[in-house]
Amino acid sequence: MVLYAPSHSYTLRHSFYTSLLRSAPFSDLDDCYNRLLLMGDFNFSYARPNSQSNAPAGWHDMLKERF
Numbered sequence: 627m628v629l630y631a632p633s634h635s636y637t638l639r640h641s642f643y644t645s646l647l648r649s650a651p652f653s654d655l656d657d658c659y660n661r662l663l664l665m666g667d668f669n670f671s672y673a674r675p676n677s678q679s680n681a682p683a684g685w686h687d688m689l690k691e692r693f
Contacts, residue, residue: 629666
């Protein structure tokens, strides 16, 4: 899966990741996470999960648990 998250707006980026987490395949990763490749421009820092300009905590949690 190739993702391009909005870079110019925290609100749009947060909404993007929140809606992505609710959609397939992320809503039920148990069946496909071991076959899923995530690529693209995420426009957030995985190293700084608490940054205000970052993706929501749920996105970071999913990445930590599954990838």
